[in-house]
Amino acid sequence: MDRKLPSLHIGDLNIDPPIIQGGMGVRVSRSRLAAAVANEGCVGVIAGVGLGKFENRPGSEFESLNNDALREEIRKARSMSKGIIGVNLMVVLSNYEPLIKTAVDEGIDLIISGAGLPLELPKYVGKKDIKLVPIVSSARALKIICSKWKRNFDRLPDAVIVEGPKAGGHIGYDYQDIVDGKAASLDDKIREVVELANTYDPNIPVIAAGGVFDGKDIAHYLELGASGVQMGTRFVCTDECDVHENFKQAYLKAKKDDIVIIKSPVGLPGRVLKNKFVEDIKKGETAPTACNFHCLKTCSPKTAPYCIAKALANAAEGNLDKGFVFAGSNAYRCNEIIPVKKLISTLVEEYAEA
Numbered sequence: 001m002d003r004k005l006p007s008l009h010i011g012d013l014n015i016d017p018p019i020i021q022g023g024m025g026v027r028v029s030r031s032r033l034a035a036a037v038a039n040e041g042c043v044g045v046i047a048g049v050g051l052g053k054f055e056n057r058p059g060s061e062f063e064s065l066n067n068d069a070l071r072e073e074i075r076k077a078r079s080m081s082k083g084i085i086g087v088n089l090m091v092v093l094s095n096y097e098p099l100i101k102t103a104v105d106e107g108i109d110l111i112i113s114g115a116g117l118p119l120e121l122p123k124y125v126g127k128k129d130i131k132l133v134p135i136v137s138s139a140r141a142l143k144i145i146c147s148k149w150k151r152n153f154d155r156l157p158d159a160v161i162v163e164g165p166k167a168g169g170h171i172g173y174d175y176q177d178i179v180d181g182k183a184a185s186l187d188d189k190i191r192e193v194v195e196l197a198n199t200y201d202p203n204i205p206v207i208a209a210g211g212v213f214d215g216k217d218i219a220h221y222l223e224l225g226a227s228g229v230q231m232g233t234r235f236v237c238t239d240e241c242d243v244h245e246n247f248k249q250a251y252l253k254a255k256k257d258d259i260v261i262i263k264s265p266v267g268l269p270g271r272v273l274k275n276k277f278v279e280d281i282k283k284g285e286t287a288p289t290a291c292n293f294h295c296l297k298t299c300s301p302k303t304a305p306y307c308i309a310k311a312l313a314n315a316a317e318g319n320l321d322k323g324f325v326f327a328g329s330n331a332y333r334c335n336e337i338i339p340v341k342k343l344i345s346t347l348v349e350e351y352a353e354a
Contacts, residue, residue: 005018025051114135114163117134168271
């Protein structure tokens, strides 16, 4: 194996080393982290969910508040970096379209979109040179996206991210399969998606995500045919990560059995770090609060046992008693907070050794 990491090419974007920093909401990956990652030649990503401080504002302001916050974060990232900046916008967001339009207006380099199939995404981008990267958990999902995009917009995804069952946050797999360890492995998913992606002209680069932790993992997925990786968990424990120090410390203190799967009010399993709030959820003790936002289409505010947007916002602001921390399956392996520059160079060295 060549000891130097190959570049990842998404259209005319050259990503070297071939790492995309995962978009982590609410307010975990913002401009400071994205710019630091982009400055190392990778793709820095701002997560668009819940960026605006919506908690104590009326629901009527939810959309404009989040549009303004996304615009501000993109501009801040641009002011700190000449590198590649992307946004991660979830299809399931009730304000998905306005956020997409905001990112397009700001001339973002790439839009990553999952938590549902982004079947209409090209419509909002038009002729602008913005790379579109769906997140899928199967070859079938990619096939549906490709046929719909080709038919309706005469374009294909510029790359595709395949997320396995070890990812942090909301996971696109069956709750029981995740808990029982029966969900198909990322290895299997990468093989099947690469096979399909290579049938298109041009070939669609495949990016492995979910449980990618070190340079050895990067080598492994590139060997399976992926062109790059997306990593979230490792970037939480960096100096530049925009989240509160308490959130980072929760990663450093976590043991392997502190990482648990919960049922989220949005209808997906979520991987979180265990704390009192999580214990209360599991006992059914959390009190629902009136929700003015309805930020996710799949959430039913009237029956939800708690507001996940508020829980995640509380955690991001450091108030862990009233929220929880999303984390990947390897979060317990994080043992120090380091600069992004050092993390990237460590990953490159580990790859060479692997």
